[in-house]
């Protein structure tokens with residue numbers, strides 16, 4: 108195993124790392140982040156089965172401004188929770204790619220083998236959100252496994268030991284609060300464009316609708332997928348991803364300190380998560396300590412960046428963290444670069460061959476080579 112520093116910020120060596128290095132970043136040329144385009148979507152049903160369509164897409168129904176929605180309702184008797192111990196890695200995205208190869212393959216004009224995708228990086232949106240907000244993160248580290256297959260880098264998160272421990276030692280209160288976000292979705296989403304939400308039903312967190320987005324960051328072509336909560340029910344709304352809406356819940360804000368922390372930590376993450384796939388609207392339900400939503404607020408993604416004075420220069424991060432020219436691994440791609448980061452530290456990486464970190468499944472490699 109080789110250990111190396113990946114250089115969190117490619118600033119001059121004398122520049123302190125982390126937040127204080129941001130001043131140097133502001134001097135750079137702004138990397139182009141091309142308008143994200145939806146190239147497809149997929150759905151996961153109540154049993155986590157993949158469908159190459161939008162059957163799980165839901166439609167937003169605006170709640171009253173002071174709605175008094177009870178988020179605790181149904182926690183005991185109408186809640187089916189996804190098993191978080193099951194690690195799916197990139198599998199659903201890979202299934203989507205195999206079913207939609209012509210959409211992402213290099214054209215015959217490029218003269219390349221069928222193995223080649225016209226994409227430099229494939230990952231989940233959530234992983235990119237973590238990279239993007241790294242300079243502002245003070246609590247949780249991350250580990251990202253990276254494999255090169257053909258000319259494409261695949262990036263898949265590895266649960267850190269600290270994350271596993273906190274997942275396995277959640278308090279009963281914490282477990283219930285994790286349900287509240289999903290319950291808010293149920294109060295504000297309908298299954299069809301014309302219908303009303305049904306809050307008497309079961310909340311099943313296996314169900315998901317995911318958009319597949321193509322875009323470009325600087326010179327890197329990205330393909331990533333992210334879960335989308337719902338869309339504008341108006342059929343004349345702009346096409347995806349512009350009609351999509353992200354739903355959130357948060358504790359109501361009473362003091363100026365709470366307000367500052369909300370902007371500094373939470374709204375920043377909300378912005379990064381929705382900015383990446385080009386989701387323009389975030390609807391937040393603010394709840395009290397008893398899980399009652401007392402107010403609802405809409406945020407416009409493109410306005411948030413002014414609100415919290417965050418500069419998109421930090422999108423440099425993924426490009427700095429991934430080594431530009433890793434040595435070519437022998438196929439099948441079982442070589443993994445494991446990148447690790449902890450708050451106040453540099454990013455480091457280790458190289459692993461045929462280890463528990465190998466995540467590209469044989470069924471994917473086989474079908475891509477055929």
Ligand code: 0WD
Nearest residue numbers: 193194195196231232233234264315332333334354355380
């Ligand atoms: O197995 C894994 N290690 C992961 C699987 C890690 C991250 C994601 N996933 C998969 C799941 O299949 C999920 O359906 O990705 C999908 C969501 O991906 P994403 O959009 O890239 O993730 P993110 O932006 O972090 O989260 C979006 C939503 C969350 O909503 P809020 O409003 O809380 O941000 O996806 C849900 C959650 O509702 N979500 C997950 N659902 C299932 N498994 C997971 C997860 N691990 N993480 C977030």
Ligand code: CA
Nearest residue numbers: 336353354355
């Ligand atoms: Ca959400």
